[in-house]
Amino acid sequence: MKPAFSVIFLTTLIGAAQGLFLALFTAQSYVLFGLLPQQNEHTFYAHGSLVALVFLTGGLLASFFHLGRPERAWRSAAKWRTSWLSREVIVLPAFMGAIFLYGLAHLGGWKLVLATLESGVVIDASVVLGAIGTILAFALFVCTAMIYASLPFLREWHSPLTVINTILLGGASGFSLAATFAASGAPELMRFFAAWAFIITLLGLVSRSASLARNRRLKPKSTVQTAIGIKHPQIVQKSSGFLGGAFNTREFFHGKSPSVLRSVKWGFLLAAFVLPALMLAAGLWANVPEALPLAFAVQYPGLLAERWFFFAQANHPQNIYYQAVT
Amino acid sequence: MTQLALVIDLNVCVGCHACVTNCKQWNTSGSAGPLADFNPYGADPTGTFFNRVQTFEVGKYPNTQTVHFPKSCLHCEEPPCVPVCPTGASYKRADDGIVLVDYDKCIGCKYCSWACPYGAREFDESRRVMTKCTLCVDRIYDTALAENERKPACVLACPTSARIFGDIHDPDSPVSVAIRESAGYPLMPEWGTYPSNHYLPRRKTALHIHKDELQRADNPLKIDGLLPKPAKSEPSLDDVMSW
Numbered sequence: 134m135k136p137a138f139s140v141i142f143l144t145t146l147i148g149a150a151q152g153l154f155l156a157l158f159t160a161q162s163y164v165l166f167g168l169l170p171q172q173n174e175h176t177f178y179a180h181g182s183l184v185a186l187v188f189l190t191g192g193l194l195a196s197f198f199h200l201g202r203p204e205r206a207w208r209s210a211a212k213w214r215t216s217w218l219s220r221e222v223i224v225l226p227a228f229m230g231a232i233f234l235y236g237l238a239h240l241g242g243w244k245l246v247l248a249t250l251e252s253g254v255v256i257d258a259s260v261v262l263g264a265i266g267t268i269l270a271f272a273l274f275v276c277t278a279m280i281y282a283s284l285p286f287l288r289e290w291h292s293p294l295t296v297i298n299t300i301l302l303g304g305a306s307g308f309s310l311a312a313t314f315a316a317s318g319a320p321e322l323m324r325f326f327a328a329w330a331f332i333i334t335l336l337g338l339v340s341r342s343a344s345l346a347r348n349r350r351l352k353p354k355s356t357v358q359t360a361i362g363i364k365h366p367q368i369v370q371k372s373s374g375f376l377g378g379a380f381n382t383r384e385f386f387h388g389k390s391p392s393v394l395r396s397v398k399w400g401f402l403l404a405a406f407v408l409p410a411l412m413l414a415a416g417l418w419a420n421v422p423e424a425l426p427l428a429f430a431v432q433y434p435g436l437l438a439e440r441w442f443f444f445a446q447a448n449h450p451q452n453i454y455y456q457a458v459t
Numbered sequence: 460m461t462q463l464a465l466v467i468d469l470n471v472c473v474g475c476h477a478c479v480t481n482c483k484q485w486n487t488s489g490s491a492g493p494l495a496d497f498n499p500y501g502a503d504p505t506g507t508f509f510n511r512v513q514t515f516e517v518g519k520y521p522n523t524q525t526v527h528f529p530k531s532c533l534h535c536e537e538p539p540c541v542p543v544c545p546t547g548a549s550y551k552r553a554d555d556g557i558v559l560v561d562y563d564k565c566i567g568c569k570y571c572s573w574a575c576p577y578g579a580r581e582f583d584e585s586r587r588v589m590t591k592c593t594l595c596v597d598r599i600y601d602t603a604l605a606e607n608e609r610k611p612a613c614v615l616a617c618p619t620s621a622r623i624f625g626d627i628h629d630p631d632s633p634v635s636v637a638i639r640e641s642a643g644y645p646l647m648p649e650w651g652t653y654p655s656n657h658y659l660p661r662r663k664t665a666l667h668i669h670k671d672e673l674q675r676a677d678n679p680l681k682i683d684g685l686l687p688k689p690a691k692s693e694p695s696l697d698d699v700m701s702w
């Protein structure tokens with residue numbers, strides 16, 4: 134497939150925002166249950182929500198560039214019963230709304246107590262909104278990933294690993310973004326975020342490598358024999374039916390050489406996983422705290438490359454009909 | 460229920476592209492707007508077509524067959540392109556099974572083209588929406604046309620009658636008979652899309668002549684003959700009596 138940059142930015146930006154929100158709410162939950170010392174982080178949560186909203190808005194804007202008719206985008210909420218794309222279109226603004234209210238609850242210091250657990254833990258509006266936001270964040274991850282994973286003949290995408298990767302990669306970038314952001318806003322939380330970012334980045338490396346290994350072993354189900362229905366080992370296309378290009382030759386081919394593909398693959402494995410993990414580890418355990426806030430700056434471009442490769446690696450069966458451009 | 464479809468006979472298609480041009484002509488002239496062409500006389504022309512004729516070479520020289528292969532939307536019975544559409548612009552008509560795009564609803568997200576394994580959908584760069592074969596839905600029901608012209612433009616144009624149009628759910632329709640009796644098959648059956656369009660295979664009419672049929676086998680020893688025995692190529696008694 135041809136990598137669509139609008140979609141690459143959409144996925145990576147909203148992924149980081151979802152991860153960032155999950156990071157904020159994880160920290161809040163730790164504080165709530167006394168696992169992290171109580172401090173006054175309300176403004177930090179509010180500002181963090183704002184950063185997440187900026188990323189989400191950026192992703193949303195990028196997605197409009199993918200549409201031929203962006204002015205009709207509102208129509209895309211119609212078929213949520215069958216289309217994962219439609220579901221994403223609904224969950225994304227709902228998630229943005231939840232974050233907005235969550236940030237507002239912290240900013241306004243809403244102390245409205247909704248419940249008190251037996252242990253004395255106080256559940257206020259921000260906790261409830263945070264929980265709703267968490268559910269929506271995961272729902273959005275699933276919707277985004279299922280857009281790809283639900284297409285059976287794009288076999289590189291049609292795997293539960295696509296969903297797991299989306300969650301882990303978004304989570305990793307979000308927690309490293311949270312570490313960057315905490316460096317100025319809440320330094321006492323920076324190590325907490327960085328440690329989680331380190332763990333999720335390593336998990337992401339494992340699951341992304343697993344999907345690379347899976348895709349390497351894939352055997353195509355469709356062949357030129359099934360495509361035109363003629364049983365013969367030797368079939369060569371002589372003409373695709375036109376001289377110049379067509380939508381079919383532009384949309385489904387990345388047009389790069391195998392060596393470019395290989396470099397991008399090793400590049401993203403380094404930039405999205407290995408380097409940020411090393412930087413986080415250096416910051417956490419080797420007394421180089423300056424490395425922590427920088428991890429996100431390396432990881433984000435790495436994830437852009439990861440998405441590019443995700444598209445480029447997928448082999449659409451329609452390409453069988455366009456092997457010869459004459 | 461009706462399922463309109465085309466049956467394409469690869470045995471008689473000569474790859475003349477008449478269906479391609481007539482499809483383009485009809486569909487670029489309708490009220491839905493033109494099928495855009497860009498740079499038509501330049502070095503790298505491109506444009507929207509609903510139907511393409513491709514050419515494949517089967518076998519190894521000198522034992523090769525050239526196969527011309529027309530391809531358009533197959534109006535699948537289980538179209539994977541329809542449920543993925545977020546707007547409902549892509550839909551399958553319940554009454555005749557034609558898969559259509561509502562150009563006024565389509566947002567041009569191209570997701571349906573990713574979901575069609577056959578590459579049958581083409582994004583129109585000037586209208587900025589997804590387009591595809593409509594089975595000439597604006598012809599086949601037009602009572603202003605003579606009845607024998609209420610067929611898709613490609614079918615009318617084909618000089619060799621390689622394209623048959625009809626209802627594949629009606630067992631007695633010409634398309635059903637052709638599929639049943641001439642071994643019609645669907646493309647890429649592995650994806651469970653149940654394409655409605657079918658293809659008829661290349662067929663060779665072969666006459667098998669066995670060796671013993673080259674020479675009379677019913678009286679090999681010529682025992683009815685006079686001595687000295689006549690040569691085997693001489694007429695035998697049978698031949699004489701059948702004169």
Ligand code: SF4
Pocket residue numbers: 531532533534535538539540541558574575576577578579580591652
């Ligand atoms: S051929 Fe493609 S576009 Fe046509 S109905 Fe089947 S899946 Fe949809």
Ligand code: SF4
Pocket residue numbers: 543544545546547548549560564565566567568569570571572588589
């Ligand atoms: S391009 Fe148009 S028809 Fe296709 S999925 Fe998007 S909105 Fe639906």
